[in-house]
Amino acid sequence: MMNKSFPPGLESLAGGLVVSCQAPSDSPLHNPMVIAAMAQAAVIQGAVGVRIDSPAHVAAVRNLVSVPIIGLWKQVSPDYPVYITPRFDQAEAVALAGADIIAIDATQRPRPEDLGYLITQIQDVLGKPVMADIDTEEAAQIAADLGVDCVGTTLFGYTELTGQEKPPAWDLLTKLVKTMTIPVICEGGISSPTMARQALDLGANCVVVGTDITGIDLKVQAYLRAMCLT
Template identity: 40%
Template sequence: MSRNEQILQQLRGGLIVSCQALKNEPLHSSYIMSRMAVSAKEGGAAGIRANSPEDIREIKKAVELPVIALYKQDYEDSEIYITPTEREIELLMAENPEIIAMDATGRLRPGGITLEEFFPKIREKYPHQLFMADCATFEDGMNAQKLGFDIAGTTLCGYTKDTKGVSLPNLNLIRSLTEALKIPVIAEGGIWEVADLQLIMKEKVLAAVIGTAITRPREITRRYVDSI
């Protein structure tokens, strides 16, 4: 079994916990994210999703779990912020992540570059790296498979102009992708309840990602406060 097959096997049927905190969040700290990852591992997580080379470096020191790495960066000329350019990929590659995730929607990347122009060059440069396509729609997932991504995720459904307001988790999208794609599908986005996760895992997904509901106490608190 190849290294990439072993990574996918480790994730199969499991829960991936997203350990992220942006600069405007109280828990913004690579050390804190590493402890979040340890907590997730002790709770039974199969993998970690993490943002930035610094956080990934600390997390990989703390846990021996597959890491889905991304690097959120804002550019004035693009709506894309999840691993938008080759520079972010190079910085992530230096941390030897098991998987690298990037925006795989139809939106233009910085400099007006399309995914069709961007990803084939990345695939050629890093032929043995696992790449995850963060998708918003069924069409995104089909295109990602065509371009040579290894995994499709439903990460961006609800976060693009075309999908804003869609009820999450989007079980219909998850089901459609698992039925149509030959590459593995990771369910992500809006999973708050145990019942939601149980329904999702009945589909043919590789794994599911939960972030906010586990690792963002400010948002968890706000959800409860808003209810009263």
């Protein structure tokens, strides 16, 4: 297996657990202080990093933790399906709020700004590494060729090309581990500690878990559906 190193300052992510601390916009949890408390609790318990959405939430988390923050800004648009940090000005806002690495949608879908331009601007102007959230092996390779610092299986199962699939992206992860020369992060669908261990055993350089740890709203909905109460 190739020795794949995270960029300087992010070495602590290797082999560890990153907790995604996010909440639906209509949830009481969608409050910077609540998100920051989630992130702090995760770090106290051993998370090596956190993944945070929006400048306000990133800034609140930055005040409480010193571990690397994977920052992003979800922006839903009627014109483009790409919604994870689709534009440079959004990446800039997240970086200024305190993110250490910027996550972007790197799928091959229509987007408001050229992917190569976005990656270069983040790295050269902001001086921040880029995490490419991808859905397919082809998208991962294109992003790697454009110079991203790591790729994540984040969008597998959530795009037109992969919507018929259900994460975790075990097969995709296995392929990327063999072909990528940059770190591969397993994200999406990890719903148990056993699954997180499996991701590492398959060669993931890091594992991101969100809903199963911090997704109270979605977890309660799932319980109610299983109990036939909704």
